[in-house]
Amino acid sequence: MKQPSGKEKKPSGIFTLLRPYKGLITLLVLFALMGNSLNLWLPKIIGQGIDDFSHGHFVYKPLIIKFGLAALLIFVFTYLQNIIQTYASEKVAKNLRERLAEKISRQSYAWMEQSNPSRLLTNLTADVDSIKLFVSQAIVSLVSSIFIIIGASILLLTIDWKLALVVIAAIPIMGTAFFFVLKKVRTLFMKSREIMDRLNKVINESILGAALINVVNAQQREYEKFLDANGKALDFGLSILKLFAGLIPVIVFTANMTGLAILALGGRFVIDGSMTIGDFAAFNSYLTLLIFPILVIGFMSNVIAQATASYQRISGVLHSPDMLETGSLVKNLEGDITCEHVSLSYGEKPVLKDISFSVKAGSKIAIIGPTAAGKTQLLYLLMRLIKPDEGTIRMDGEDIAAYESESFHQQVGFVFQDSVVFNMSVRENIAFSDVVTDASLEKAITTAEVKEFTDQLPEKLSTTVSERGTSLSGGQKQRLMLARALALNPKILLLDDFTARVDTRTERKILANVHRNYPDLTLVSVTQKIGAVTHYDQIILLMQGEMIAAGTHEELMEKSPDYVQIFNSQQSTSNYELQS
């Protein structure tokens, strides 16, 4: 069993993210510094060559060797630095995605329902990308810039501390500007990411709803929806831009102003003799050295701000509590089910109120009721997809929460109302579990009459099907879903309106197959058709979350007027169905 690796840390700065990559980052910085310092050496070699030449003892060979060697080394170091940079940033991105996915995979279905999948998609793509950009671009630039700034400042101080203080006084001004902009921009970045979530959602809905959009000719409307979101994205983009468009000139201007101050003040010092002209020249050249890294930091602040915002969003997911509590009970189920005073609500809306019933192993029970009665939710509770607010559900006398998740789900099969088809072969779609054996697969396929339609597919069971692909009809997908559940060889089978999309003849054939091939199965079937379940051991009538009546068909016909009404509404056709 997997234990949640629950190192509960407080949301921390983006730099903590880099901690596991210390080695790589050090190597990266090392190569960058080596390449840079060698670069400073090149002019010296050239200078020396010229000096030698003017002194008349110029020799080509050692110069070329020395220079060539240095140039090659720079080439190697820069390329290595670039490779490590790529490697490190991709590694960070990959691991971060993995951590996110791992976290998501350990969440409950309810959590997924609450959190917005469009947002999770942005988290896993665009947010991770900003962090990747941070690693690949910002780190080296930041480290070498700070290195140069400190070095140059020290040099300036040693030359003339008074003038140096003028220069250093500019740093807090720039710092304030940075701080101000970064603070403002972070919320803007957060908001622009939320717009990104919204864009994802609009695109996604318009793709899933393509058929409807075509049918009601709502292309324009979708486009307007998108324009609206995209327009907001543009507004945020422009606001962010405005801040940075202001920041960079401010930095340059401040730097220029210090240069000006040096000229005016230093000029004064030179004229009144308190500073030599040589020192003044050196001071000026170091000043130009200082400006470039400051600019680089200015440009990088954009990357940093974006990465920080993204990391904050990602941390939100990474640090959300593990909701999936896995019990540890591993046991072969018999199939007894008891519901004791189970209630459930969505927000303020009660969905199920005080439901109690029990099902004996091997018996068959039907749940019927009008639309939105809570039937599907009841099945979700039995499947442990959601937890009841009150009450307990037991299987074989044990609270279902006590069962170990994997073994529990391997013994309870669920056929969802809407079909979920993965983009893989029919066979893989059906054998969607480790416990499926060749025999159980074969049995499931025969029972759900899957071969009847797969035989017409180009590659039979090996044909790849897809969710929105047109390869399978609604009824065929539902049969595939049934086969998927049956392939587990489950002890308990939960059917959610399975027969809605299947024609009557096939439905009967399949249900007969199920009864014959899985005789010991405990069957809980949500259905609209009374005709198909009159012989069931128990029928539960749900209405607006309440259990109105329960009993056999005959009992309900006697004591429940609601049941009789439903029954009568189906009479005209049930007659025909009952004839055969």
Place this chain on the structure above:
Amino acid sequence: MNYNLNKPATVKGVSNYTAFKGLLRLISHEKSKLAVALLATIGTSGLNLLGPLLTAYAIDTYVMQKQYHGVLVYSGILLAVYFASFGINYLQTKLMGTVGQRTLYTLRNAVFHKLQQLPVAFFNQNKAGDLISRVNNDTDKLNQFFSQSLMQFVGSIISMTGAGIFLFSLNVKLGAVALIPALLSLIFTRLLSPWVKKKNAANLKTVGGLSAEIQESLSNFKVVVAFGRRDYFMQRFNEANEKNYTSATAMGIANNVFMPFYSLMASLAQLMILAYGVYLISTGSFTIGLLVSYIAYANYFYSPLRQLAALWANFQTAMAGWERISEILVLENNMGTIETHARQEGAPLLEMQQVHFGYTEDREILHNINLRLEQGKTYALVGPTGGGKTTTASLIARLYDPVKGNVLLDGKDIRSYNAAERTRRIGFILQDPILFTGTVRENILYGNEEYENYTNDQLEEVLRAANLEKLLGLFEKGLETPVQSAGEGVSLGQKQLIAFMRAVLRKPDLLILDEATANIDTVTEKLLGEILDKLPATTTRVIIAHRLNTIENADEIFFVNDGAVTNAGSFHQVVDQLMHGNKN
């Protein structure tokens, strides 16, 4: 038609040049902004050079000669220059950023707009996640290029050209030698660019793949949980993640190949200038002083060249992104409106004549369908699953065009009606009800311009007139009940109710119900039946259903099986056929 973006039918390598031209066409309305930004770039570069020059001059003349007044004058001039540069710098950053952001906006709109024009077949062949990645991620690559790289690109080229001319004007021979390494870089770039671009394209593709994988897994999460297959989720994800990692690393290494090489070439240039310069001096045609400054000038050429190396990689990424976007933009909807005035007299409301159809070329689904739907009558399509009922209905609503044969609406080819007219006349309640996140009101008015501006009271009045009020009563907060596109807040039956109301409110001449009530309880279903009965007498109804009671009152029943549509005769005959498989 093949709409699969990841298996394009026409694989054609587009050169950077043509691709770039196509891109420029798309942002041509930004021309004036670009021009001003360009001027600002030149201005900034000029002022940036002017500052040090003025400082140097002030030092040389006034500081050296101890004239403090002159120093102050020059400080004043410098102050003015710095202020000017402050303004122009702001202007440049802002303009270029704006162009970038607006390009992103325009591109995203263009792609999404195109998506809306494409037929249903396109969406069946492509994955949502991949499309999202194209609309969001690939367009952003272009934005990055425009807002961050383009002006530097232009600026670098300008400085380089200037420095190059200067080098030649000083000494032609030495200039030629100095530029040989630059030529080598150019050749190197030309040789490697296709490879680099390929790596970029491969990476963007895996980004799309990753996005598609995430999208699919997240939307199928309940099955993953119910079958205890979190490991499967992780495994699929890890595979896509690993693929992305591999291609991204390969891309990074490819993109970074230029910079070190350009640096090497810059060093080589210095060495060659030194060596050749020394030779020139020894022949007496050059001086040491000139050589020293020549080496410095060469840097003015090679520094921007080095910058270009980084920008060039950005450019390759942007072009690869643009290619993926163009793949969508060049797609044409093959279901346009045709011009025809030919109208058959005495034709029914809708007629299918010898219609053949298949989703793919190699597999025909419908064979020679002939169908007449008269005004005001009710038809039922019955038959086993996978027989072709939904496909037939989709052709009636022109979600697809037949491969062979004709569909006529009022005796006129259905392809000659524009989308607005066609969808106004033909309503289609799809098998899988689709909701958009919002309220019940927004969803039943989806695509309905007529009632869009009605107040809730007015709308309720309309619903009452259409006998739909009882259905609305099934939603606890009526019109304002919130609904989600996905998720379990709304049951499938409720979704079908909303889809039903949506279609009925549009008052179509022909209403198709494709198992539209399959998950609705039979009592409510009766209600729906009554509503359908009360539709105007001229409304034609086509009902696809498995439940026999829903088709009991049909005027005519068609049996659809194996892609053939046959008249099934009376209701009793149909029942016999369906229940016992006695087809004949």
